[in-house]
Amino acid sequence: MHFTKGHGTGNDFVILADPDGELPLTPTLVAALCDRRRGIGADGVLRVIRAAKHPAGAAYAGDAEWFMDYWNSDGSVAEMCGNGVRVFTRYLIERGLAEPAEGGLPIATRAGVVRAVVGPAAVGHVVVADREISVDLGAPRLYGNSTAVTALAPRPDPDRLDGPERVTLSGTAVDCGNPHLVCVLPAGVELSALDLTRAPGFDPDFFPAGVNVEFVTPAEPVAGTDLHVLMRVYERGSAETLSCGSGAVAVAAVALRDAGLSGGVVAVDVPGGRLTITVDPESAWLAGPALLVAEGTLIPPP
Numbered sequence: 001m002h003f004t005k006g007h008g009t010g011n012d013f014v015i016l017a018d019p020d021g022e023l024p025l026t027p028t029l030v031a032a033l034c035d036r037r038r039g040i041g042a043d044g045v046l047r048v049i050r051a052a053k054h055p056a057g058a059a060y061a062g063d064a065e066w067f068m069d070y071w072n073s074d075g076s077v078a079e080m081c082g083n084g085v086r087v088f089t090r091y092l093i094e095r096g097l098a099e100p101a102e103g104g105l106p107i108a109t110r111a112g113v114v115r116a117v118v119g120p121a122a123v124g125h126v127v128v129a130d131r132e133i134s135v136d137l138g139a140p141r142l143y144g145n146s147t148a149v150t151a152l153a154p155r156p157d158p159d160r161l162d163g164p165e166r167v168t169l170s171g172t173a174v175d176c177g178n179p180h181l182v183c184v185l186p187a188g189v190e191l192s193a194l195d196l197t198r199a200p201g202f203d204p205d206f207f208p209a210g211v212n213v214e215f216v217t218p219a220e221p222v223a224g225t226d227l228h229v230l231m232r233v234y235e236r237g238s239a240e241t242l243s244c245g246s247g248a249v250a251v252a253a254v255a256l257r258d259a260g261l262s263g264g265v266v267a268v269d270v271p272g273g274r275l276t277i278t279v280d281p282e283s284a285w286l287a288g289p290a291l292l293v294a295e296g297t298l299i300p301p302p
Contacts, residue, residue: 003033004091005040005294008083008133010242010272014042015091015292018069021053027075033298034073040298043238044081045071046088048097051108060108066092067108072237080111080177082245086133086290089116094292104136111177114138134287137246140253140279141175148183148213149201150234152193164195171213172257174250176284179211182254191217191232196240210236214247216255219269225276226264227255232271242272249284252277 001023004015014033016023025047034042047069051057057067068088070081085107092098098105104115116135148171151164171183181202185191200213213234222228231251233244252266256279263280275288 001298003040003296003298004292005042006046006087006090006290006292007272008086008243008245008290009270009275009288011083011087011244012042012242013044013046013084013087014040015046015048015087017048017095019048019050019053019097021049023047025069025071027071029075030071031073031075043073043235043241044078044084045073046081046084046091047071048088048091056110057108060113063113064106064108066098070109072235073239074237076237077110078178078237080109080137080246082135082137082176082247082249082286083243083288083290084245085109085114085116085135085137086245086286086288087292089118089133089135090290090292093118107135109177112138114177131289131291132287133290134285135245136283136285137176137249138284139282140249140284142172142253142257143175144173144206146171146173146181146203146206148181150213150215151195151198152189153195169215172254173206173211174253176246176249178246179207179209180214180247180250181207181211182214182216182250184216184254184258191215191230194232196232196234199239200234212236212244212247212250214244214251216251218255219267222267224265225267226261227252227259228267228269229255230269243270243275245275245286245288248275249277249279249286252279253284 051067052061169183171181174180219228248268278285
């Protein structure tokens, strides 16, 4: 089995070419591939398959040739992965499986068809730099409020015998093709103080399919943008990651709403780098680097 490794701002993926749907991909195999000690290591797997050859993509085959079959590192599947779409597009272009298209290359996902633009190019309000790929995830939908409970990193105190301190944070639910809960940190709580080695608690009645939880603080203005924020994320099925593209879009939508803006450009700094999101009433363009970094052949276990 041949594989390629790629990432978008540190959100990394094992890419498997399976145009005709012949690969026996299973949750166990995906989890083994993503294991960072016993496998290749990744936040998820991107299977490159023709839309007509996948049950979840067949309905979109008339609009997009390729379907992004995305799996989380624990072997579960997800509706959408913003950085995954950008890396998926990089793979298609560099392997000669597709060419940049005017208005964006259509990519089918479990959340529908999205459009990806390879730089240098301009689409709407977005100018895509030479090495960047931008994808329109559609207009994010803010649909309610909920809470997340997360631990704070323990302070060095030899006399402390109780468990880690926990904090309950208010958040906004955002649909970006997949579910997100965006929690703006209150004064006195810093991003670096959060212990994301364990999953945040959330309301399972509000999020029956689970949720990606983003934690956000404002940052100093960046030239050419309306807002600038810092973000960490705990992704369902993958734990804390260095970046989450759809999560950055959710964060941008909440930040613009809180600033009283109906749209604009938001710089979102994640541990893996910077993503730029441009939001208007009909679209949300996620832009950033997307790179292929390695390839090889998997050796079957004995």
